[in-house]
Amino acid sequence: MLTIQHLTKHYKGSSKGVTDLSLTIEPGDIYAFIGHNGAGKTTTLKCIAGIHGFEEGEICINGMDLGKDALGCKRSLAYIPDNPDLYEYLTGVQYLNFIADVFQVEAEKREERVKKYADAFEITSSLGDLISTYSHGMKQKLAIISALMHEPRLWVLDEPFVGLDPKASVILKDLMHEICDRGGAIFFSTHVLDVAEKLCNKVAIIKDGVLVASGEMEKIVKPGQTLEDIFMEVIGDGNKTGTD
Amino acid sequence: MGTKLAQTKILTRTELYNIFGINVLRFSKDKRAKRRAVLLLAAYGFLAVMMMFYVGGFSFALGQLSLSEAVPSYLIAISSFFLFFLGILKAGGVVFRKEGYDILSSLPLAQGPIVASRFLRLYIEDLPFALAVLLPGLSVYAYMVKPGGAFFLFGFWAVLLVPILPIVGAVFVSALVMAIASRMRYKSIAVSGLSILVVLAIMAGTSRLSAAGEFSPEMWRDLSGTVFAVLEKVYPPAVFLGRAVVDMDFGKLLLGTVLFALAFVAVAVFVSSCFHRICRSLYGTSAKHNYQIGEMKRSFVLSALVRRELKRYFSSGAYIANTIIGPVMAVVFAGAALVTGTDRLAEFLPIPVDIGGFLPFVLAGIFSMMNATCVSVSLEGKQWWIINSLPLSPKPILDAKILMNVILVLPFYLVSEVMLVLAVRPGLPELIWLILIPAEAILFSSVFGLSVNLRFPVFTWESETSVVKQSVSSLLGGLGGILPVILFGGVAVTAESGKLHVVKAIGSVVILLITVLLYQKNCRTDLKEL
Numbered sequence: 032m033l034t035i036q037h038l039t040k041h042y043k044g045s046s047k048g049v050t051d052l053s054l055t056i057e058p059g060d061i062y063a064f065i066g067h068n069g070a071g072k073t074t075t076l077k078c079i080a081g082i083h084g085f086e087e088g089e090i091c092i093n094g095m096d097l098g099k100d101a102l103g104c105k106r107s108l109a110y111i112p113d114n115p116d117l118y119e120y121l122t123g124v125q126y127l128n129f130i131a132d133v134f135q136v137e138a139e140k141r142e143e144r145v146k147k148y149a150d151a152f153e154i155t156s157s158l159g160d161l162i163s164t165y166s167h168g169m170k171q172k173l174a175i176i177s178a179l180m181h182e183p184r185l186w187v188l189d190e191p192f193v194g195l196d197p198k199a200s201v202i203l204k205d206l207m208h209e210i211c212d213r214g215g216a217i218f219f220s221t222h223v224l225d226v227a228e229k230l231c232n233k234v235a236i237i238k239d240g241v242l243v244a245s246g247e248m249e250k251i252v253k254p255g256q257t258l259e260d261i262f263m264e265v266i267g268d269g270n271k272t273g274t275d
Numbered sequence: 276m277g278t279k280l281a282q283t284k285i286l287t288r289t290e291l292y293n294i295f296g297i298n299v300l301r302f303s304k305d306k307r308a309k310r311r312a313v314l315l316l317a318a319y320g321f322l323a324v325m326m327m328f329y330v331g332g333f334s335f336a337l338g339q340l341s342l343s344e345a346v347p348s349y350l351i352a353i354s355s356f357f358l359f360f361l362g363i364l365k366a367g368g369v370v371f372r373k374e375g376y377d378i379l380s381s382l383p384l385a386q387g388p389i390v391a392s393r394f395l396r397l398y399i400e401d402l403p404f405a406l407a408v409l410l411p412g413l414s415v416y417a418y419m420v421k422p423g424g425a426f427f428l429f430g431f432w433a434v435l436l437v438p439i440l441p442i443v444g445a446v447f448v449s450a451l452v453m454a455i456a457s458r459m460r461y462k463s464i465a466v467s468g469l470s471i472l473v474v475l476a477i478m479a480g481t482s483r484l485s486a487a488g489e490f491s492p493e494m495w496r497d498l499s500g501t502v503f504a505v506l507e508k509v510y511p512p513a514v515f516l517g518r519a520v521v522d523m524d525f526g527k528l529l530l531g532t533v534l535f536a537l538a539f540v541a542v543a544v545f546v547s548s549c550f551h552r553i554c555r556s557l558y559g560t561s562a563k564h565n566y567q568i569g570e571m572k573r574s575f576v577l578s579a580l581v582r583r584e585l586k587r588y589f590s591s592g593a594y595i596a597n598t599i600i601g602p603v604m605a606v607v608f609a610g611a612a613l614v615t616g617t618d619r620l621a622e623f624l625p626i627p628v629d630i631g632g633f634l635p636f637v638l639a640g641i642f643s644m645m646n647a648t649c650v651s652v653s654l655e656g657k658q659w660w661i662i663n664s665l666p667l668s669p670k671p672i673l674d675a676k677i678l679m680n681v682i683l684v685l686p687f688y689l690v691s692e693v694m695l696v697l698a699v700r701p702g703l704p705e706l707i708w709l710i711l712i713p714a715e716a717i718l719f720s721s722v723f724g725l726s727v728n729l730r731f732p733v734f735t736w737e738s739e740t741s742v743v744k745q746s747v748s749s750l751l752g753g754l755g756g757i758l759p760v761i762l763f764g765g766v767a768v769t770a771e772s773g774k775l776h777v778v779k780a781i782g783s784v785v786i787l788l789i790t791v792l793l794y795q796k797n798c799r800t801d802l803k804e805l
Contacts, residue, residue: 043306082663084803105666116657118583120590128571132579133665142571149568159566 032058032185032216033079038088040078049074049240052088056185056218056233059211063227063248064220065258066237067266072220073113075237076189079218080110092185106134109178113189113220115170119163123154123173126162127180134181141180148176151202167194175203186210188219192226204230228258236265279388286384286392293737294399295319295745311731315747322750323407331411338419345502346416347409347433348517352510354408355441356481358401361744362445363470364600367453368593368740369393370446370546373558375737380554386547394442394543400745401438409434413520425523432528433520439535440512443542448473450546450553456592457556466592471603481509576667580675581682587654588647588679593740594654597749601644602687605713608641609694617698631699632775635708636764638691639716640757646717647683649724649752651676652805653733653742663803670798673725677794680721688717708779712760715783719790720756726793727752732805759786 033056041048049071056062066072077083079090081101090097092104118126124145131141149155152172162170171194178186186207192200207217207230221227227234228248235245244251244265252258292298296312303309334346342349370393379389413430416422452473456465506514512531519527574582588594612620617630655662662672692710701709731747743749763782770778 077660080660080664082660082803084801102666102668105664110660110664112660114657116660118587118658118661120586121583122566124566124568124571125586129579129583130665131571132574133576133667135573135576138571138573141573142568145571146568155568156564156566157562158568160562160564161560164560164562 032056032060032093033218034089034091035075035079036089036091038075038078038085038090040074040083040085040088042074047071047074047240049078049085049237052237052240052242054235054242054245056216058184058214058216060216060218060233061207061211061231062216062218062233062235063231064218064235064237065222065224065227065262066220070237071240072237073189074240076110076187076218076220079187080108081105082110106181107183108185108187109181109183110187111171111174111178111189111191113193115167115174117162117170117173117177119161122161123149123158123165126173127158127177130177131180136180144180144182145176148179148206152176152199168196168199171195172199175206179206182213183210184215186215186217186219188217190221191219192221192223200226224258224262228252234258236262238266279385282384282388283391283395286388287395290392290396291399294396308733311733311747314731315745315750318747318750319403323403326404326407327411330408331415334412334415335419338415342502343416343419344521345506345517346412347430347520348506348514349502350409350412351433351437351516352506352513354405354437355510355513357408358404358438358441359444360474360477362397362401362441363448363452363474364593364596365740365744366397366442366445367449367466367470368738368743369397370449371453371550371554371557372738372740373554374739376554376558380551386550387543390543390547390550394446394539397442397446398438401442402435405434405437409437416521422521422523426520429520429523429525429528433516433531436516436528436531436535439539443535443538446546447542450542450549453553453557454549457553461589462557463590463592463595467595467599470592470596471600474600475603475607577671577675577678580667580671581678584651584675584679585682587651588683591654591739591743593738593743594647594650597743598645598647599683601641601646602684604644605638605641605691606687606694608637609691609698612698613694631701631705632772633764633768634695634699635712635779636760636767638695638709639713639760640764642684642688642713643716643720643756643760645749645753646720646724646756647680648676648721649728649748649756650742650746651679651725652728653736653746653748654739656734656736659734659805668798669800669802672802673729673797673800676725677718677721680724681717684717688713704776708776708783711783712779712786715786715790716756716760719759719786722790722793722797723756724748724752725797727755729797729800729805734805759789 033054035052035054038052039048039050041050047069052071052075054062064072064075074083078085079092079097081097081104090104093107095103095107097104118129121129127145128141136144145158146155149158152175154169154172154176157165157169162173165173171191175191178188191203195203204226210217232248233246234248234251236243244261248258252261296315299308300312300316303312330350334350337343337346337349370390409430413427413434417426417430449470452466452469456462456469459465503514506517512535515527516531518524519531608620612634617634620630692713695709696706699705699709728748731751733742733746733748736742736746759782763778763786767775767778767782
């Protein structure tokens, strides 16, 4: 589904970035991406989403090389940033229609999906209002719905649970499972290690732009340990763990 | 009182931290951002130098016409009007800006210091212009009249006072406009519409005043008294300050300082009294929560993108007011041509030209002055990630921005064309040029503006006004679009009448060619690298 090989991305005039990161995400994976602030999580996710270019490496999505067929790759993924800065001058439904138009989603299908997901997240009645009137959580919900409009195979999410109410968090987790059950995959960053541990079958830990651990959750988190223990251990001494 | 002063000091310092991009220059680690900040300063510097040379030459010419005494008053009036008109389009966005309002209102700050700090920001922004206009003029005056060293002290003192009244006036008008617009449904459109109406009304009023009393262009060239009489009618403070400088009258300047400061305080108090009320009305949000999902329609990608661009455009008063003023002026110009006749317009041109033959360039020039595309990429701001994460190549994204500009300008273009055709009643060749050259100029300035903005985008801005009025893109994109028109218009003016068609034909082909080349280059831009 997603193969990252030797990804290297550095910002001009800054030491921050990502160095030689390799990772493989299979269909059905819910893959957590954890690390301290400024570790390079968002940079990696933005590279996958085609928002950032990168100096070295290769990213393949659904067998398509992002460097060669960026549009093809983008058609099969959906990205949600950590801070949902949406077009505040549009209403919720105008925004969803815009995204659906770009992905050329059939009218009937978009209606059906908007109804299904907006009802689930309980924001249907607000879809006619300007996004500028939305709370952070509502924007996050709208961003999630927009990311579902074209039924992506790969979901790339940056801190998706931030701002969501408990009920919406549960719905999002259900949606993640639903996508994986359909043969899709999720790659998301989070600071909530409990959620990552319970929800994901795989995890990657990044420290100062370098992947220090990755692989199946149960292989990384041994019985009697928690993901938090592993995270503190790995972030503390930087020893590489895992198999990916 | 002491607390308010301290608050004003803190807020003013914060306002000025990144004025003219200085903070980026000092602290940014992004080399491109630094380069842009340097370029912005260099562009301002270049314009200031050009202005100084122009004003110096102009003042010298006035001196040669025995009008030295009127130079200070004249330049004070000119710079005041310029700052006032620009201020009307800018002040609202600075004083009542939305960005950071929530944080500011949550802090224990009085309204007065907030308003005063924003006034002072406007003052610091406008002062370099006053200096660039007045210092060379006063220097030329000193060179010609030799009033003694103390003159420069008086002159400098007066220059410091010049921006105050235009800012006070502009903020007052903006506050009224904002207060009225805040009660309307489509606030951004109301703000820009009212601002433009006020500018046009004041322009009409001042031109009526200056034309009163059988005044003709020849008279002001010859009579110093006539100049003072006109200035006295149009803007008495200019004469008051100008005479105080020429006479080196300490008492008058002191009185002027006190009066200007009182005007400043009065308007600051007035604006402070309604600052939060206006901001809350402007930026307060109301949601209906009554949406029911109905039929959803699918449309083409390009039309979805254009619709989005138009919604973006009409959501920002600063964006509308600063970019639609050119097309509005074009309609005003065409209307004036229709009402007064083109011969009357020709009288106001500095050199005798065949106005009929020159009209396509005049209209093209007005339309090219400032376009919506030259800041359209920057105004994507923090939402730029959306476009970048979507499966879109640069072409439809950029086409939508060009189309948006064309759609906005089109009604103004058509109305201007119809009025000018009725006014001039041109033959077939002239008719073709009159239609073709402005149309090409609109297209060129749209594409050129986009090229500039792709080269100098700024996505992390503090207010829309700073992007629309003070960015490298607005400066280069807004002014640069007019260059080919000036170039070929200049050649056309000097060309023999028989060769006018050749000049226009060459000009048309060259402008079209550059437009196509720039367009192709734009479409090859890697948007994620911006």
